[in-house]
Amino acid sequence: MKFQDLDWNQMWQEGRKGKSWRGRKKEDWDKRAPSFAKRNMESLYAQRFLALLQPEPTWAALDFGAGPGTLALPLAKIVRQVTAADFSPAMLKILNQEAATVGTNNIRTVQASWEDDWQQLDIEPHDLVIASRSLSVKNLEAALTKLNNWATKRVVISDRVGTGPFDPDLFAAVGRPLAPGPDYIYTVNLLYQMEIHASVNFIDLEQKRIFTNRAEAMESCRWMLHQINPEEEKGLARYVDQRLESLPNATVALTRRTPIRWAVISWHK
Numbered sequence: 641m642k643f644q645d646l647d648w649n650q651m652w653q654e655g656r657k658g659k660s661w662r663g664r665k666k667e668d669w670d671k672r673a674p675s676f677a678k679r680n681m682e683s684l685y686a687q688r689f690l691a692l693l694q695p696e697p698t699w700a701a702l703d704f705g706a707g708p709g710t711l712a713l714p715l716a717k718i719v720r721q722v723t724a725a726d727f728s729p730a731m732l733k734i735l736n737q738e739a740a741t742v743g744t745n746n747i748r749t750v751q752a753s754w755e756d757d758w759q760q761l762d763i764e765p766h767d768l769v770i771a772s773r774s775l776s777v778k779n780l781e782a783a784l785t786k787l788n789n790w791a792t793k794r795v796v797i798s799d800r801v802g803t804g805p806f807d808p809d810l811f812a813a814v815g816r817p818l819a820p821g822p823d824y825i826y827t828v829n830l831l832y833q834m835e836i837h838a839s840v841n842f843i844d845l846e847q848k849r850i851f852t853n854r855a856e857a858m859e860s861c862r863w864m865l866h867q868i869n870p871e872e873e874k875g876l877a878r879y880v881d882q883r884l885e886s887l888p889n890a891t892v893a894l895t896r897r898t899p900i901r902w903a904v905i906s907w908h909k
């Protein structure tokens with residue numbers, strides 16, 4: 641077998657077929673928007689992503705798949721202007737509300753999907769283009785080409801390492817198979833075949849998280865289990881109770897065995 645014969649885009653597409661979560665629709669992301677925002681705003685993930693990004697104050701940035709503004713909002717405090725694009729109106733609504741609350745007025749939101757004609761939507765090339773945890777596309781090569789074409793200075797994307805935020809122990813506890821699909825290594829190799837030599841850094845998140853009570857800890861896991869049934873609910877409770885410890889200040893800590901790791905892949909134009 642020769643390395644050159646491997647088609648990473650096709651292998652990525654094949655790998656996604658057996659995935660536990662197929663590409664969610666706009667309506668699914670709309671429904672998830674409030675809980676996603678609650679979990680991710682002001683997260684350590686965003687702080688660490690921005691630390692790796694090192695943006696220039698003069699830059700204009702395009703954040704594709706921006707969600708509720710996990711990165712667009714803090715980034716807007718650092719750079720000249722941010723265009724935040726996402727196909728979910730509910731995500732963009734939260735982003736706009738939050739921007740108004742904190743008095744940020746240099747973010748333009750655009751409802752757009754990966755497949756849309758970005759030119760028609762007046763999305764111009766930007767100095768910096770980012771796509772954080774949002775490469776949920778049918779054709780990875782087409783998406784990477786688009787990001788590359790829309791950046792004039794730098795592209796920074798993040799992708800799952802292994803199971804990423806999904807905890808294999810939780811899936812085992814509820815008796816569901818976990819098939820996370822292709823991770824970052826496909827993206828890096830595909831970029832290489834596109835003659836883009838990217839740097840890879842990693843973000844590791846804490847395995848221990850603090851909650852006000854058990855119910856909140858249970859709630860924090862539920863997003864991983866779409867349409868949970870009563871039997872699975874018992875498995876979820878067992879999983880939480882095995883990992884929960886009470887802290888002296890009347891809060892609780894939930895510790896997972898496997899770390900959450902994200903790959904941050906970046907290149908200069």
Ligand SMILES: C[S@@+](CC[C@H](N)C(=O)[O-])C[C@H]1O[C@@H](n2cnc3c(N)ncnc32)[C@H](O)[C@@H]1O
Pocket residue numbers: 669680704705706707708709710711725726727728731752753754755771772773774776777
């Ligand atoms: C996991 S969230 C990431 C949000 C944010 N970038 C972050 O890192 O917190 C993925 C986002 O991608 C958006 N998304 C998914 N598929 C999309 C598509 N085909 N076109 C545009 N946005 C999409 C979702 O609406 C969601 O806001």
